[in-house]
Amino acid sequence: MLAAAPPLRAPGSARRPRIRCPLPGPRAAGVVERDAQVLSSSLTRPYPLVIDRGDGLWVTDVDGNQFLDFTAGIAVNATGHAHPAVVAAVEAQARRFLHMAGTDFYYERQVELAARLAEAAPVAAPARVFLTNSGAEAIEGAIKLSRWATRRTHLLAFSGAFHGRTLGALSLTASKAVQREGFGPLVPGVFHVPFPSRAPGGVSTDETLRRIDELFHTLISPESVAAVFVEPIQGEGGYVVPPEDFLPRLRCLTREHGILLVADEVQSGMGRTGRLFALEHSGVEADIVTMAKGIASGMPLGAFVAGKGNMAWPSGSHGSTFGGNPVSCAAALATLDLLDGGLVENAAARGAELLEGLEWLCGRHPRLLTCGRGRGLMLAFECVSSERATEVVAAAFERGLLTLPAGATAVRLSPPLTVSSEESAVALEILDAACAAVASATEPTERTTGGR
Numbered sequence: 001m002l003a004a005a006p007p008l009r010a011p012g013s014a015r016r017p018r019i020r021c022p023l024p025g026p027r028a029a030g031v032v033e034r035d036a037q038v039l040s041s042s043l044t045r046p047y048p049l050v051i052d053r054g055d056g057l058w059v060t061d062v063d064g065n066q067f068l069d070f071t072a073g074i075a076v077n078a079t080g081h082a083h084p085a086v087v088a089a090v091e092a093q094a095r096r097f098l099h100m101a102g103t104d105f106y107y108e109r110q111v112e113l114a115a116r117l118a119e120a121a122p123v124a125a126p127a128r129v130f131l132t133n134s135g136a137e138a139i140e141g142a143i144k145l146s147r148w149a150t151r152r153t154h155l156l157a158f159s160g161a162f163h164g165r166t167l168g169a170l171s172l173t174a175s176k177a178v179q180r181e182g183f184g185p186l187v188p189g190v191f192h193v194p195f196p197s198r199a200p201g202g203v204s205t206d207e208t209l210r211r212i213d214e215l216f217h218t219l220i221s222p223e224s225v226a227a228v229f230v231e232p233i234q235g236e237g238g239y240v241v242p243p244e245d246f247l248p249r250l251r252c253l254t255r256e257h258g259i260l261l262v263a264d265e266v267q268s269g270m271g272r273t274g275r276l277f278a279l280e281h282s283g284v285e286a287d288i289v290t291m292a293k294g295i296a297s298g299m300p301l302g303a304f305v306a307g308k309g310n311m312a313w314p315s316g317s318h319g320s321t322f323g324g325n326p327v328s329c330a331a332a333l334a335t336l337d338l339l340d341g342g343l344v345e346n347a348a349a350r351g352a353e354l355l356e357g358l359e360w361l362c363g364r365h366p367r368l369l370t371c372g373r374g375r376g377l378m379l380a381f382e383c384v385s386s387e388r389a390t391e392v393v394a395a396a397f398e399r400g401l402l403t404l405p406a407g408a409t410a411v412r413l414s415p416p417l418t419v420s421s422e423e424s425a426v427a428l429e430i431l432d433a434a435c436a437a438v439a440s441a442t443e444p445t446e447r448t449t450g451g452r
């Protein structure tokens with residue numbers, strides 16, 4: 001049976017990656033070798049990309065190879081590499097002052113940014129903001145705040161969740177065993193229940209709520225739970241989208257018991273899913289929202305936002321030397337302008353096209369891929385095994401497309417929100433070729449259906 005024509009087609013004139021030498025090239029190989037001597041062996045590198053410079057969706061490596069970037073530095077470069085408006089904002093701020101410890105002193109950029117985040121975040125107004133350096137630091141702050149505000153200790157999170165790697169955040173993380181092994185004891189009083197999923201065979205909302213109920217009857221009382229931490233769409237867990245009723249029903253349950261709902265929007269926030277925050281798709285308001293990654297287009301920054309009633313902790317109870325760095329705040333303000341100026345809409349439109357493209361791709365390679373999923377530009381396709389997912393990521397890299405694995409068996413696509421239809425079409429073309437190469441290497445009899 002012939003597969004339908006690809007939903008996106010790149011014209012012959014479209015810009016495509018240029019790979020000039022076998023990868024890694026000589027200069028990249030040298031850097032990789034030196035890196036292995038001096039950098040922590042804990043880092044996770046799926047392939048030897050050594051960036052020299054970036055521009056929009058295009059990355060040039062130290063050997064002059066040009067790649068199309070569908071990772072955005074793990075969903076961080078929301079506005080693409082080195083967006084001129086962000087670079088100009090960074091330059092202008094850097095000339096004025098680089099740092100003045102926002103915990104101890106005042107500056108206008110920090111106030112301006114907090115006002116915009118408080119206004120935009122899906123928490124009940126009026127809200128307050130604490131600015132951090134990273135996602136994990138935002139989660140740590142949210143853990144402390146939820147305990148402080150409720151005077152309760154227990155925390156609930158979900159299997160497959162990723163909330164960061166510092167000890168508090170790691171206690172909530174339940175994505176891969178290697179991330180936790182050897183680091184115990186972690187923070188006590190953290191409980192996990194299954195995350196529901198729309199995917200075939202996924203856990204239902206009913207089942208998840210039944211497991212929470214069971215927990216409340218067998219291990220802890222709901223009155224001892226400070227907060228439930230949830231990613232509206234799981235990130236590192238594999239870009240898993242929950243059923244539509246999940247977040248509204250979780251909101252009802254937490255309200256009923258006076259438990260705070262913490263939405264971790266570190267990966268799903270800042271326009272990536274086609275709304276500024278993924279929670280907006282469900283109409284739910286959280287008590288605390290955490291954010292980072294795309295917030296400042298690559299400058300280190302995170303935040304957690306909470307209603308004023310909850311963020312009423314006393315002076316001195318929480319702080320951060322570098323949190324809310326003025327250069328990062330300037331980058332974030334420029335990023336928000338660009339998101340408001342059409343990039344969130346672009347994420348929704350390009351994401352819908354790409355999702356159709358992934359369904360087409362899965363139809364072309366039925367023995368290798370099972371399904372595409374996601375929302376906006378938080379997209380993934382599921383492979384039949386983790387080995388095949390690794391091979392597809394490697395084959396795409398060899399052809400000049402940067403992707404990353406996610407979860408146990410998925411490949412994720414998280415391009416900058418500036419991506420065009422033409423760039424998406426080129427990415428699909430490369431993924432098709434990469435899948436065909438992996439399929440023919442592993443299953444000589446496999447044929448793709450239909451053709452470009």
Ligand code: PLP
Binds near residue numbers: 267
């Ligand atoms: N929360 C989520 C949902 C994440 O995806 C991540 C990082 O991937 C984190 C928290 C931790 O963020 P960071 O790596 O900036 O500490």
